[in-house]
Amino acid sequence: MMSDLENHATESEAPLSPERRQFLSRLSLGLMGIAAALVAVPVVGFIIGPLIRKFPVVWRPVGEAESFPIGKTVRVSFRDPSPLAWAGVTAETAAWLRRDGTGEFTAFAVNCTHLGCPVRWLPDADLFMCPCHGGVYYSDGSVAGGPPPRPLFRYPVRVNNGMVEIRTSAVPIG
Template structure:
């Protein structure tokens, strides 16, 4: 409800008397509602801005990580750590001179696998059992049993290769005599070049337990 201005207020041109009451706005709290509405709008704007910043930050992090990974892939050393080395050629390993090996004697020779990756450590070392059969001929066997890959030993008195892990036994030609191995010892290629005996190493297939 709106009250009328007093007579004095009208005569004095609004300088004296009671001014007319302001019309009711329907908001008992005066401008508090406006402040509340304004405050709510501010909260909404703040929340929207926070979400926007969060999305941009996550997007930036994702792009940054992708760029970092691409950079690592472009560094030769880092790339080598996460890649499988390609073997494009056969590599022969010199294990000694011909005169170092008596005829019909089986000896263990060791060599460093130059094809191994830089972090191989002791695993880069390889070995074989080598026998000189005549003046210029040799045969060689992988030192690893074909059962599960344990190194075999040579028993000269019995002319047998013995695996200490599961009792595998091989004759002097590498053929299975007893125990769980299913395959003979792996034959390695041997050659004589410029007086040096060279061995071409190869992976050893393992077969696991012999089926019953």
């Protein structure tokens, strides 16, 4: 036993050859890389998880069709398709809904197509206006002035059993 230890000590005192040093150095770096990757895969996967998470598409009722006067544009709100339990009020989304005819509805996303700020509907002026950088839209959502590059986005909307339903969508990204 004792002699084993002594032998071992003598062996390790012998300087390693440069080739062996290089090999051990590369081996160690490689092993460190493996260790890092083992930790990194679940960490990175977890963080980009929301990108991969399925976003279910559902129709959310926003009110009885008959309750909307024809020609008027009103704010409606609905909940995200599968909100997390702790989302609270942040799971709410709004849309500007207009009843064009008996069974015809148009639902505009509230996000200005410039930078996403919430546009307001001005009923007397018949315009949507954005408070951030002064984007203006006509009642059909087309750009009337200011920096927006394109018309307001629209949500798919339908009437189902007398209820107006809006199909949930991702935040519109210009």
